[in-house]
Amino acid sequence: MKLNLNIQPLSTWLKPAEENKPLIIAGPCSAETEDQLVTTAHLLAKTGKISALRAGIWKPRTRPGEFEGIGSVGLQWLNRAKQETGLPTAVEVANARHVEEALAAGVDILWVGARSTVNPFTVQEIADALRGVDIPVMVKNPVNPDLSLWIGALERINQAGITRLAAIHRGFSSFEKTAFRNEPMWELAIQLKTLCPELPIINDPSHICGNREIIPYVSQKALDLDMQGLMIESHLDPTIAWTDAKQQVTPSALSDIIDNLTLRHTEPATRALSDKLDELRKQIDKLDDQIIQKIAERMSVVEKIGEYKRDNDITILQVNRWDEIMHKRSAFARALKLDVNFAAKLLELMHSESIRKQTEIMNAKSVVE
Numbered sequence: 001m002k003l004n005l006n007i008q009p010l011s012t013w014l015k016p017a018e019e020n021k022p023l024i025i026a027g028p029c030s031a032e033t034e035d036q037l038v039t040t041a042h043l044l045a046k047t048g049k050i051s052a053l054r055a056g057i058w059k060p061r062t063r064p065g066e067f068e069g070i071g072s073v074g075l076q077w078l079n080r081a082k083q084e085t086g087l088p089t090a091v092e093v094a095n096a097r098h099v100e101e102a103l104a105a106g107v108d109i110l111w112v113g114a115r116s117t118v119n120p121f122t123v124q125e126i127a128d129a130l131r132g133v134d135i136p137v138m139v140k141n142p143v144n145p146d147l148s149l150w151i152g153a154l155e156r157i158n159q160a161g162i163t164r165l166a167a168i169h170r171g172f173s174s175f176e177k178t179a180f181r182n183e184p185m186w187e188l189a190i191q192l193k194t195l196c197p198e199l200p201i202i203n204d205p206s207h208i209c210g211n212r213e214i215i216p217y218v219s220q221k222a223l224d225l226d227m228q229g230l231m232i233e234s235h236l237d238p239t240i241a242w243t244d245a246k247q248q249v250t251p252s253a254l255s256d257i258i259d260n261l262t263l264r265h266t267e268p269a270t271r272a273l274s275d276k277l278d279e280l281r282k283q284i285d286k287l288d289d290q291i292i293q294k295i296a297e298r299m300s301v302v303e304k305i306g307e308y309k310r311d312n313d314i315t316i317l318q319v320n321r322w323d324e325i326m327h328k329r330s331a332f333a334r335a336l337k338l339d340v341n342f343a344a345k346l347l348e349l350m351h352s353e354s355i356r357k358q359t360e361i362m363n364a365k366s367v368v369e
């Protein structure tokens, strides 16, 4: 399946500020005061590395009583920052009123937040408010790891006529406590990219990390996964930020982070390098064919065992046998320097397919009887 979106290339509406460097959208998590926003904007603009200024004006907070954004007045401050620095501005919108106010205040780019993307009613309201308007829109992934919600939101906005469209990968909520505030689950962004290669994806390391220390690592990984840019929260003094203080960086720290990022090419630069890659890929093609062939052979033995179990009334699941397989194969994988967790995942996948196939065989019997 391919995703059919009508979109214009990112380069038609936002370009990296520097050659051979990633595209960066930066700014405070929240606009707090006029001085905080305008000063931060100036410091960011001075780095010469920023393509657009972001700031949260309306902040969705889980519990009431927390700072919920400065509201409409912040749009005027943002406009002043834009006039003085020349940076285009970006704001999160969560309903039709936000869209109207942001447009009236001359905001250049809108984004739909993760808590809105989960709700098709909200996304549709935003899409309807955007009908007939020509403005770039970015759609953050939903808080929960559901690719179809992300796709649905992109489709709704696109169907409203927005062709300057991008996705923002900000990570997903998870019950497990990990090093990340929001689990990156990179595979979901990769799936989106595979379904729609022309859709630009901007990574948001600030929300994935939740703390500034690991922002460089996540940023580099996003670029290595061919994402088209980064949205990084930056505050003139993060220690006193009103929201998300731990994940914001000063403009000068951001400048250092950008300097240390490597922008890699999607294709080899020379003929000789591309020949070398082709040669290695040919080896992969051959090995993949062999792996599939062997898995198919294994499955046909599994089917024979399934028929045997059916005819002799033996349970499908054989815990002891499976335990033995896991132990032996894990030891073998370790000896071959394969990652044991990876090997275990592969084996578990095969086991669940064996069970699925043998269940089909068992059920075929009950249909015949």
Ligand SMILES: O=C(O)C(=O)C[C@]1(C(=O)O)C=C[C@@H](O)C=C1
Pocket (backbone or CB within 6 Å): 302, 305, 306, 316, 317, 318, 319, 321, 322, 325, 350, 351, 354, 355
């Ligand atoms: O050994 C069996 O009984 C099988 O059916 C094969 C197999 C496997 O895929 O290796 C499948 C299911 C059992 O739980 C254990 C092992």
